[in-house]
Amino acid sequence: MSTGSLIVVDLLVAVLAAAGWLGAGAAAAAGRRPVALGVGALALLATLARGVTTVALAHAGWWFAEEKILIAAPLAVVALAVVAVRPGPVALLFAGYCQTAALLVTVLHGYPASTGVGLLAVAGVAAATAVTWRFLGPRPHRRVSRATLAVAVAALVGGTGLAVSPGAPASHHHSFAAEPALGAPTKRFTLTAAMTTVRVDEREVKAWGFNGQVPGPQITATVGDILEVTLRNRDIKKGVTLHWHGYDVPNSQDGVPDVTQAAVLPGQEFVYKFRADQAGTYWYHTHSVSDLGVRMGLYGALVVHPAPITGVDVTLPVHTLSGHPLPAATTETVAAGSPVRLRLINTDNTTHRYALAGTAFGVAAIDGSDLRGPTPLQGTAVLIPAGGRYDLTFTAPATPVGLQVDGRAVWSTGEVSAATAGWPALDPLTYGAPAPPPWSHYDRDFTLVLDRGLDLHGLLPRYAHTVDGAAYPDIPTEIVHLGDTVKFTIVNRSMVVHPWHLHGHRVLVLSRNGKAATGSPLWLDSFDVRPGDVWEVTFKADNPGVWVNHCHNLAHADAGMMLHLMYA
Missing domain, CATH: 2.60.40.420 (Cupredoxins -  blue copper proteins)
Incomplete structure (x- = not known):
């Protein structure tokens, strides 16, 4: 079982344990002893099962089990001891409160376990037990214990103080560096960000675009070029910037508002300048209010060629605009024997599955870096994470070739009928020829x-x-x-x-x-x-x-x- 599956199982058994003890306590309070015994037995099994999942998660790494060992386990031990020594409605409910508190620590706080969170868990258990004792404790001893109240109040005050105390603030860099001195640009581009309307699937869709289009214009260069890109903002009220995703530009050109520059507000402009010395497939997007801005269409492709293009070179940035997938399916005539490179870019927030049918292919590069010794693949899909890029290369056969993204046809050289849903996905960690690491120690x-x-x-x-x-x-x-x-x-x-x-x-x-x-x-x-x-x-x-x-x-x-x- 994978660690991810263990995390899910652990949460399920934690919910069962908490619900079981609370249900047993409620049944006991209602005088339904057989039901209380049955539900209590299931709660005991779930509690023990969480002990097993905790041990398994600790084996996977301390990070997955810390709060379970330091907070949940002691609460479970105390709960079981109380139930064993003084069985009854209050004890069963007390066990439920302990399991609930432990579950909430995992769900609402997680890693790392802290004294403040532990105290808040104790405060919650003590307060709930005190109230329960007031209504369900044996007569005539239903007065709430002052000691219990004192524990609850002290734990609540101490835990709250520790939990809300300021953490170590992040260092902000407000002194923006000047653009690097590179000489005269060899290629100039202007990108104007503005609200626009684009046509997708025969429908008009409201968007934010560069130069009135989604995606924005592709920026293409050859290694050695000096790029100058002027960003203008016509009417995006929240401001825009340009971040060159995956491209290792100087820090002053990285396009992060309040870190490397101020956001470009309506009516303003900013000039980016850097040398194209890193061949590969990249993309650009706004980093100002980035989630909304990118989803609305403020993105485009950046491609740097090592030399003049030979063969067929196709860039395919995949995006979802207001629920509509981009790009639209296209068919291109490619002569048999032509070398083809498909540059696949995932501009969405989630992973996409790409399948190339009709030919063997190689993964020549990932995230702009060439792979060593790529081998031919066929009947294999590739999973590209958010922001990632894969370059697929092949020699065009005489028969049609088609690229699907999540089962949707995106690019082809003709009509292709292939069921790709069952294809295995490539593991890039095992693909290609290995080489010794460049270093073996870490500072x-x-x-x-x-x-x-x-x-x-x-x-x-x-x-x-x-x-x-x-x-x-x-x-x-x-x-x-x-x-x-x-x-x-x-x-x-x-x-x-x-x-x-x-x-x-x-x-x-x-x-x-x-x-x-x-x-x-x-x-x-x-x-x-x-x-x-x-x-x-x-x-x-x-x-x-x-x-x-x-x-x-x-x-x-x-x-x-x-x-x-x-x-x-």
């Missing part, structure tokens, strides 16, 4: 534990996507020095996928779930951390500045799953 080692929890540090509580128990802007900044080799361990305790994206750097995958990468060196800037996954990646700190490190399901980033990496 900095960070662990990011991804979860969901209640964030109490703002004016109003919110249920946030968290990193190490905190939400932006209260996640501590990661500090590195120029030249450091850095290792990240990224752990997903939650039940949703988090496509991880570090700005300004590509990371080399070391392992996933304890299994070392065995294929071509895999340099990524976007990768799916699925429920229960533990990824180990590394990179060289060679691009100074303040960089955003976040989930590229942009709704998750907006809900707190974002932090900064800063060069000292």
Whole structure:
């Protein structure tokens, strides 16, 4: 069973245990002793089962079991002891309160376990037990114990104080650097962001676009070009920027509002300038109110060729605009024997499944980095995470070839009939020819534990996507020095996928779930951390500045799953 499945099973048995003890207590209070015994037995089994799942999760990693061992387990032991010594309605309900408190700790707080959260759990159990004793305790001793009330109040005050105390604030970089001195540009582009209407599936759809279109104009360059891109904002009230996704531009050109520049407001403009020295498939998008802006259409492709194009070169940025999938299906005539490169870009918040039918193909590059020794594939799908890119290459056969995305035809050379839903998905960690890692020691080692929890540090509580128990802007900044080799361990305790994206750097995958990468060196800037996954990646700190490190399901980033990496 995978760790992700264990997380789900653990939550289910925790719910059963809490409901079982509460149900047994209610039945006992109603005088239905046989029902209470039966339901109590099921609750006992569920409690013991949670002990088993806790041990299994601890075996997968301390991150998955910490609060269960430090808070839930002691509460369960006390509950079982009370039920064994003084069985009755109050004891059974007390056990239910303990299990409920433990469940809420996992659901509302998660990792890491803290003294404040433990005290709040104790306060809740004590207060609920005191009220229960007042109504169900043996006569004439139903007066609420002052000691119990004192414990509840003290735990509540202490726990609340610790839980809402400010965390370590993120370091913000408001001193924006000047653009690099590169000389005269060889290619100039102007992108004007504005509200517009585009035609999709024979319907008019309201959108935000660059130059009145969705996606925006493709920016194409050849290695050595100096690009100058002028961004103008006509009427996007929330402001816009340009982030060059996956492209390691200087920090001043990264396009993150309040970190590397101010947002470009209506009537304003900003000029980006950088050298095209990194061949591959990339894309650009607004990073101002990024979830809404990208969903509304403020994105486009960036392609840098190592040399003049030969053969057929097709760029396909996949997007969902107001429920309508883009691009529309196209058919292109390609002469047999022609070399073809399909540049696949996932601009959505979730993973897409791509299947190329009618020919063998190779995965030449992922996230702009060429793979070493790609081998031919056929009858195999590729899963591209949010923000990710795959380049598929093949020699056009005389018969039709077709690309499907999630079962929908997107591009073809003719009519193709193929059932691709059952095709296995490629594991990029095992594909291609391996090579020795460029380094084997790490100057900095960070662990990011991804979860969901209640964030109490703002004016109003919110249920946030968290990193190490905190939400932006209260996640501590990661500090590195120029030249450091850095290792990240990224752990997903939650039940949703988090496509991880570090700005300004590509990371080399070391392992996933304890299994070392065995294929071509895999340099990524976007990768799916699925429920229960533990990824180990590394990179060289060679691009100074303040960089955003976040989930590229942009709704998750907006809900707190974002932090900064800063060069000292």
